[in-house]
Amino acid sequence: MTKPEWQTIITDCSKQAGTYRLFFDSVIDTLAAILEKRDAAEEQFEAEGREILVEHTNKAGATNVEQNPILRLINDLNRDALAYWRDLGLTPAGLKRIDEQSMKQRRKSALSEALKGLGG
Secondary structure: OOHHHHHHHHHHHHHHHOOOOHHHHHHHHHHHHHHHHHHHHHHHHHHOOOOOEEEEEOOOOOEEEEEOHHHHHHHHHHHHHHHHHHHOOOOHHHHHHHHHHHHHHHOOOHHHHHHHHHHO
């Protein structure tokens, strides 16, 4: 998917979860860019035969088997994206954290309410 398509999806998800704020647009933009790169890496991984392990020849001429660098990139991009999904409240843990923070902000102390009542 393209970055604008991801931006629309992420924004819609945020609105449905009730976590969307206009000032999150730059975070949404960054997450969309990460997901676009991840999608491109997945397409390349698919096109190259989905090899999990590949042979690599080092400077000394020795050949070693290592994890496919494209697969490593996909995993890194997924890890990065998950952090952004969480920060936007679009994972169970992220939503719980945002809900708890918003509840704490709305909560008023009994003393504050009593003093406000005395002030007239």
